[in-house]
Amino acid sequence: MSAGPAVLMPGTGSDEIFVRSVFAGPLAAIGVTAVTPAPEPGDRLAVGFLTRLDELATAPLLVGGISFGAHLAAEWAVRNPDRCAGLLLALPAWHGEPRDAPASLAAKASAELVEREGLERALKFSVDGVAPWLAAELNRAWRRHGDGLAASLRVAADRPAPTLEALAELDIPVGIAACSDDPVHPARVAHEWAAALKHGTVRETALAALGQDRESLGRAAVAAWQVSRR
Known part of the structure; x- marks a missing residue:
């Protein structure tokens, strides 16, 4: 079990309050503290998060996020394979160029x-x-x-996510959560990411469950990550 914190980033137009509501409880249940930096609104949104990860990575980090936050977490891991201990990813929306995602x-x-x-x-x-x-x-x-x-x-709309080829180079445990009823973040994308990864697992939940219990999405990602660590 990781003794260090996990850094989680929100999705497009979202904020640290929502990502904390999704992940803090499930992570606390396994002894991990959730760190949720606030977004830097505007054209520095991505750069701000990536810079913050660089600052926090005094030791290998468990990193993750929701939607665009998941893309940024994986992008940072691809660029810093020795500084990332694992990924907790919810609702990835595309890989490579966004095109018509x-x-x-x-x-x-x-x-x-x-x-x-x-x-x-x-x-x-x-x-x-x-x-x-x-x-x-x-x-x-x-x-x-x-x-x-x-x-x-x-x-968020224009930034490429890591390609499947780049994801295949990662040698870390990755847990991915998908919602089977989410047309904006198709579950097939989560499964494509997992299939490309050396140690990737998907757990599915539903938007209906998320509406009732924010932690349902976080629990799915954490459970998938725990499977990938074995």
Whole structure:
């Protein structure tokens, strides 16, 4: 069992509050502390997180995140294989170039909406008809990104994730969580990542479960990571 902390990063337009609600409990149950840096909104979103990982890696780190945060964690591990002790990844959205990945298209559409309508009207449109838990998350996190929201969304939408070939070079345990009913983060992508990895395991849950229990997603990733360590 890792005695050090795990550093977790949020997804596109999300924040450290949500990623902490997903991972802190499941990690505490196995004796690991969750460290959840806040996003640096705007065009430095990715650079800010990667720089923070460099600063925190005084010893090999367990790193992870949700969606775009999972991409950044894997990107950092590929660049720093000797500084990463393992990965906890939830809802990876693509590998390689984003192309027409649903999550990339959704982030671009949201950025355009924010730029055209302003934050408050964009939020009103974006939460209409969505599950109450997701509406609450968007209302909090988007406002916290503030004027940097559109740029944050574009950074996430356009940044390549590690290729399957790059993932295949990693020799660390990787736990991946997927939601079987999530069209924006298709479960097949999680399985493609796992198949490419030397030590990758997927555990599936559902968005319906996430709505009732944020930790359901974190538990799936942690359980998968524990299998990959054996």
